[in-house]
Amino acid sequence: MAYALLVSALLYRELTWQRLLDAALGTLRASSAILLIVAIAALFGWVLSVEQIPQAITKIMLSISTDPLILLLLVNMLLVVVGMFLDSATAILVIAPIIAKPLVAAGVDPVHLGMVVVFNLMIGLVTPPMGLALFLVADIAQVKMKDILREMMLLSI
Numbered sequence: 001m002a003y004a005l006l007v008s009a010l011l012y013r014e015l016t017w018q019r020l021l022d023a024a025l026g027t028l029r030a031s032s033a034i035l036l037i038v039a040i041a042a043l044f045g046w047v048l049s050v051e052q053i054p055q056a057i058t059k060i061m062l063s064i065s066t067d068p069l070i071l072l073l074l075v076n077m078l079l080v081v082v083g084m085f086l087d088s089a090t091a092i093l094v095i096a097p098i099i100a101k102p103l104v105a106a107g108v109d110p111v112h113l114g115m116v117v118v119f120n121l122m123i124g125l126v127t128p129p130m131g132l133a134l135f136l137v138a139d140i141a142q143v144k145m146k147d148i149l150r151e152m153m154l155l156s157i
Contacts, residue, residue, distance in 0.1 A: 030139045037132055038087050045090040054098040061102065068106045075099055075113075076120050083124015087132050091121050128152070 008015035048054060061074050078099075082091050096117050103113055125133040128149055138145045 030136075033139060034132070034136055037130075037135060038090075041086045041090050041132070045086055045094040048094055054095055058098050058102055061099075066106050068103065068108045071103055071106055072108060072113075072116060075103065076116065079117060079120035080124045080127065083121040083131075084127045085124075085130050088118070088121040088125060091124075092117060126152075 005015065005020075057078065061071055064074065065071060079091070079095065082095055086094070096114075099117075100110065100113060104110055125131050128134065134145065134148055137143075138148055141148075
Protein backbone atom coordinates (compact mmCIF):
# COMPACT_ATOMS: atom_id res chain seq x y z
CA MET A 1 0.00 0.00 0.00
CA ALA A 2 2.83 2.38 0.82
CA TYR A 3 4.40 1.60 -2.55
CA ALA A 4 1.17 2.46 -4.36
CA LEU A 5 0.92 5.73 -2.44
CA LEU A 6 4.50 6.66 -3.28
CA VAL A 7 4.11 5.82 -6.97
CA SER A 8 0.82 7.74 -7.22
CA ALA A 9 2.21 10.78 -5.44
CA LEU A 10 5.76 10.98 -6.76
CA LEU A 11 5.80 9.24 -10.13
CA TYR A 12 2.35 9.93 -11.58
CA ARG A 13 1.77 13.08 -9.53
CA GLU A 14 -1.97 12.37 -9.38
CA LEU A 15 -2.33 11.81 -5.67
CA THR A 16 -3.07 14.94 -3.69
CA TRP A 17 -4.03 15.32 -0.06
CA GLN A 18 -7.63 16.04 -1.10
CA ARG A 19 -7.83 12.91 -3.28
CA LEU A 20 -6.34 10.83 -0.48
CA LEU A 21 -8.89 12.24 1.98
CA ASP A 22 -11.75 11.58 -0.49
CA ALA A 23 -10.57 7.99 -0.96
CA ALA A 24 -10.35 7.48 2.80
CA LEU A 25 -13.86 8.87 3.33
CA GLY A 26 -15.25 6.68 0.55
CA THR A 27 -13.61 3.65 2.12
CA LEU A 28 -15.01 4.63 5.51
CA ARG A 29 -18.56 4.92 4.12
CA ALA A 30 -18.38 1.57 2.31
CA SER A 31 -16.84 -0.23 5.28
CA SER A 32 -19.28 1.20 7.80
CA ALA A 33 -22.30 0.13 5.74
CA ILE A 34 -20.98 -3.42 5.41
CA LEU A 35 -19.90 -3.63 9.05
CA LEU A 36 -23.34 -2.50 10.19
CA ILE A 37 -24.86 -5.42 8.28
CA VAL A 38 -22.25 -7.78 9.75
CA ALA A 39 -23.00 -6.51 13.27
CA ILE A 40 -26.70 -7.13 12.83
CA ALA A 41 -25.95 -10.58 11.42
CA ALA A 42 -23.75 -11.34 14.43
CA LEU A 43 -26.56 -10.26 16.74
CA PHE A 44 -28.93 -12.55 14.85
CA GLY A 45 -26.42 -15.40 15.22
CA TRP A 46 -26.22 -14.75 18.95
CA VAL A 47 -30.02 -14.87 19.24
CA LEU A 48 -30.04 -18.17 17.33
CA SER A 49 -27.43 -19.59 19.70
CA VAL A 50 -29.17 -18.42 22.86
CA GLU A 51 -32.52 -19.77 21.71
CA GLN A 52 -30.83 -23.05 20.68
CA ILE A 53 -32.47 -23.00 17.27
CA PRO A 54 -29.59 -24.82 15.51
CA GLN A 55 -29.83 -27.68 18.00
CA ALA A 56 -33.55 -27.95 17.32
CA ILE A 57 -32.82 -28.04 13.59
CA THR A 58 -30.30 -30.85 14.15
CA LYS A 59 -32.87 -32.89 16.08
CA ILE A 60 -35.40 -32.37 13.32
CA MET A 61 -32.85 -33.42 10.69
CA LEU A 62 -31.95 -36.61 12.51
CA SER A 63 -35.62 -37.43 13.03
CA ILE A 64 -36.17 -37.18 9.27
CA SER A 65 -33.34 -39.48 8.21
CA THR A 66 -29.92 -40.84 9.09
CA ASP A 67 -28.96 -41.31 5.42
CA PRO A 68 -25.95 -39.08 4.64
CA LEU A 69 -27.23 -38.04 1.20
CA ILE A 70 -30.59 -36.91 2.50
CA LEU A 71 -28.92 -35.10 5.39
CA LEU A 72 -26.55 -33.35 2.95
CA LEU A 73 -29.50 -32.28 0.84
CA LEU A 74 -31.22 -30.84 3.92
CA VAL A 75 -28.00 -29.10 4.97
CA ASN A 76 -27.60 -27.65 1.47
CA MET A 77 -31.05 -26.08 1.62
CA LEU A 78 -30.54 -24.87 5.19
CA LEU A 79 -27.18 -23.27 4.45
CA VAL A 80 -28.39 -21.40 1.37
CA VAL A 81 -31.23 -19.93 3.44
CA VAL A 82 -28.88 -19.12 6.32
CA GLY A 83 -26.39 -17.58 3.88
CA MET A 84 -29.07 -15.18 2.68
CA PHE A 85 -29.39 -13.62 6.12
CA LEU A 86 -26.06 -14.13 7.90
CA ASP A 87 -22.52 -13.40 6.81
CA SER A 88 -20.45 -16.50 6.23
CA ALA A 89 -18.21 -16.14 9.30
CA THR A 90 -21.19 -15.93 11.66
CA ALA A 91 -22.97 -18.78 9.90
CA ILE A 92 -19.91 -21.01 10.05
CA LEU A 93 -19.42 -20.26 13.75
CA VAL A 94 -23.06 -20.88 14.62
CA ILE A 95 -24.28 -23.58 12.25
CA ALA A 96 -21.22 -25.64 11.27
CA PRO A 97 -20.39 -27.10 14.71
CA ILE A 98 -23.98 -28.13 15.21
CA ILE A 99 -24.51 -29.82 11.85
CA ALA A 100 -21.04 -31.38 11.78
CA LYS A 101 -21.60 -33.88 14.59
CA PRO A 102 -24.67 -35.66 13.18
CA LEU A 103 -23.39 -35.59 9.60
CA VAL A 104 -19.96 -36.99 10.47
CA ALA A 105 -21.69 -39.64 12.58
CA ALA A 106 -23.85 -40.50 9.54
CA GLY A 107 -20.70 -41.04 7.45
CA VAL A 108 -20.04 -37.71 5.73
CA ASP A 109 -16.36 -36.82 5.32
CA PRO A 110 -15.57 -33.67 7.34
CA VAL A 111 -13.58 -32.11 4.46
CA HIS A 112 -16.50 -32.68 2.10
CA LEU A 113 -18.87 -31.18 4.65
CA GLY A 114 -16.62 -28.13 5.02
CA MET A 115 -16.66 -27.57 1.27
CA VAL A 116 -20.44 -27.97 1.16
CA VAL A 117 -20.84 -25.45 3.99
CA VAL A 118 -18.59 -22.83 2.39
CA PHE A 119 -20.03 -23.28 -1.11
CA ASN A 120 -23.65 -23.02 0.01
CA LEU A 121 -22.95 -20.00 2.18
CA MET A 122 -21.28 -18.29 -0.78
CA ILE A 123 -24.40 -18.93 -2.87
CA GLY A 124 -26.43 -17.41 -0.04
CA LEU A 125 -24.20 -14.32 -0.03
CA VAL A 126 -25.42 -13.37 -3.50
CA THR A 127 -29.02 -14.41 -3.00
CA PRO A 128 -31.65 -11.77 -2.19
CA PRO A 129 -33.13 -10.46 0.10
CA MET A 130 -30.11 -9.87 2.39
CA GLY A 131 -27.10 -11.22 0.51
CA LEU A 132 -24.18 -9.33 2.02
CA ALA A 133 -22.17 -9.52 -1.19
CA LEU A 134 -25.00 -7.76 -3.03
CA PHE A 135 -24.68 -4.72 -0.78
CA LEU A 136 -20.93 -4.71 -1.25
CA VAL A 137 -21.24 -4.91 -5.04
CA ALA A 138 -23.88 -2.17 -5.09
CA ASP A 139 -21.68 0.11 -3.02
CA ILE A 140 -18.48 -0.50 -4.96
CA ALA A 141 -20.16 -0.21 -8.37
CA GLN A 142 -22.26 2.74 -7.17
CA VAL A 143 -25.36 1.07 -8.57
CA LYS A 144 -28.79 0.91 -6.94
CA MET A 145 -29.71 -2.39 -5.36
CA LYS A 146 -32.88 -2.68 -7.43
CA ASP A 147 -30.77 -2.57 -10.63
CA ILE A 148 -28.58 -5.41 -9.40
CA LEU A 149 -31.61 -7.46 -8.37
CA ARG A 150 -33.26 -6.88 -11.74
CA GLU A 151 -30.14 -8.09 -13.56
CA MET A 152 -29.89 -11.14 -11.27
CA MET A 153 -33.48 -12.06 -12.03
CA LEU A 154 -32.80 -11.79 -15.74
CA LEU A 155 -29.77 -14.07 -15.39
CA SER A 156 -31.73 -16.71 -13.50
CA ILE A 157 -34.39 -17.05 -16.21
